[in-house]
Amino acid sequence: MSLFDEAERRPLSVSELTAQVRGALENRFAAVWVEGEISNFRAASSGHWYFTVKDESAQLRAKCFRGVNGRIRFRPSDGLLVRARGRLTVYEPRGEYELLVEALDPVGAGALRVAFEQLRDRLAAEGLFDAALKRELPLLPRRVGVVTSPTGAAVRDIIRTVTRRTRTVSLLLAPARVQGEGAGREIVAALEALNDFHRRAVGEGRAGLDAVIVGRGGGSAEDLWAFNEEEVARAIRASLVPVISAVGHETDFTISDFAADVRAATPTAAAELVAEREDEIASYVESLTHSLVNATRYRLLAERARAQEAAMSHGFDEVRARLSAARAGADDAAHRLERRASDMLARARRRLDDAACRLQPSRMSAQAGRGRVRLAVAGAALEAAGRAKLDEARARLAVAAASLDALSPLAVLGRGYALASDERGRILRAAGAARAGQRVRVRLAEGALRCRVEEVEASEGN
Numbered sequence: 001m002s003l004f005d006e007a008e009r010r011p012l013s014v015s016e017l018t019a020q021v022r023g024a025l026e027n028r029f030a031a032v033w034v035e036g037e038i039s040n041f042r043a044a045s046s047g048h049w050y051f052t053v054k055d056e057s058a059q060l061r062a063k064c065f066r067g068v069n070g071r072i073r074f075r076p077s078d079g080l081l082v083r084a085r086g087r088l089t090v091y092e093p094r095g096e097y098e099l100l101v102e103a104l105d106p107v108g109a110g111a112l113r114v115a116f117e118q119l120r121d122r123l124a125a126e127g128l129f130d131a132a133l134k135r136e137l138p139l140l141p142r143r144v145g146v147v148t149s150p151t152g153a154a155v156r157d158i159i160r161t162v163t164r165r166t167r168t169v170s171l172l173l174a175p176a177r178v179q180g181e182g183a184g185r186e187i188v189a190a191l192e193a194l195n196d197f198h199r200r201a202v203g204e205g206r207a208g209l210d211a212v213i214v215g216r217g218g219g220s221a222e223d224l225w226a227f228n229e230e231e232v233a234r235a236i237r238a239s240l241v242p243v244i245s246a247v248g249h250e251t252d253f254t255i256s257d258f259a260a261d262v263r264a265a266t267p268t269a270a271a272e273l274v275a276e277r278e279d280e281i282a283s284y285v286e287s288l289t290h291s292l293v294n295a296t297r298y299r300l301l302a303e304r305a306r307a308q309e310a311a312m313s314h315g316f317d318e319v320r321a322r323l324s325a326a327r328a329g330a331d332d333a334a335h336r337l338e339r340r341a342s343d344m345l346a347r348a349r350r351r352l353d354d355a356a357c358r359l360q361p362s363r364m365s366a367q368a369g370r371g372r373v374r375l376a377v378a379g380a381a382l383e384a385a386g387r388a389k390l391d392e393a394r395a396r397l398a399v400a401a402a403s404l405d406a407l408s409p410l411a412v413l414g415r416g417y418a419l420a421s422d423e424r425g426r427i428l429r430a431a432g433a434a435r436a437g438q439r440v441r442v443r444l445a446e447g448a449l450r451c452r453v454e455e456v457e458a459s460e461g462n
Helices: 014-028 111-126 153-165 183-203 230-237 255-259 267-311 315-358 361-407 409-414
Strands: 032-043 049-054 059-064 081-091 096-106 143-148 170-175 211-216 243-247 419-421 439-443 448-452
Touching (some): 014 081, 032 059, 111 255, 143 183, 153 211, 211 267
Parallel strands (some): 143 211
Antiparallel strands (some): 049 059, 419 439, 439 448
16 A cells, blocks of 8 residues: 555655745745844855854855845944844755845944944045045135035025125035935036036136035934945045035034045035135235334334424535525526427428428429339330340241241151051051051041051062
């Protein structure tokens, strides 16, 4: 008797059984939370994460695909206590069940804090925050770019502060969302747009940007997280002009604060940074102006007292006598100069009268008549010389034409000679070059004959 009935007699294959187990696990554990310690963490070249979640008594293999781990704000590491949410499945080639992770949070420390510290330490080790990379703000900035939300309080604070403290700084706003999904990419795009503007302006010989303010007002750690993203830090470091990071309040720190050339506690403080030096210079100039006015006033008073004292002394009489003598000498020199100028003016008028007399119309007409006679005589001589030259040239041309005509083959033909050529147009210079029955062309002085050779007569010399 069989141990199994007919329904149970067919066994399951390993693949079938594993598939049924996988279906049962995925249906039963479609969404579970598991808490444990990470070990054997490995980030594959494909971007997927592989690790084990364990406690004192058991362990569970886990996998987190690239499309999911891109949303996780920290990087797992061995020994970190985490809480993972996902679903159970079976990896059929090895028959092992595993957890497909869909969310991951650290236990104890917040995920944002862990992510912040990991990214900060990694970028610092890379040298992105080195003090040698920091650039100083220009002494008197004239055009400042601003990357922030166009509707937030930060942009209003910046505009109000700059307007109040300076009249020479202009602002160029590159709007961007400063919180929420995708805000980091918008901040990067706004920074790149400002740098493109600066590059084009400098290339065209116009004034570019002197600095860029990147920031927003206060908020929670989640609200400020866009300024903790790696792509924002790298875009700040790659900026062509110095960047001021002004995120949150004085106690808030973000990755962009470390990457920027200057950190400002608030957006208002950032605006004061770009305007403070003008205020300082204006105050300094005003102070110098007051000091100069006072010093000038004191110097005038001292010099006036010295002048009054000198005027009361005996030496001043001598000075007055010398001044009188100098004044008399100056008057005499002025009179001599006037007489000299009058004489020069009279001579100039006489020369002008002589020139006007020479340029009278009657004299000009006589000179013009004599000029026309000379011109007519010269023209006739030139015409005669031209005709002589032309006759001489014509005579030379006739002689040359006669010579050319004497040498022309057509002239030779005119004297009764003829030119014979074969069918290819080659000239026949000897009777032996033709054969009986060959067609030849005979060129005469007028026209040509096409002939057939009946007989070839060789010359007596041949």
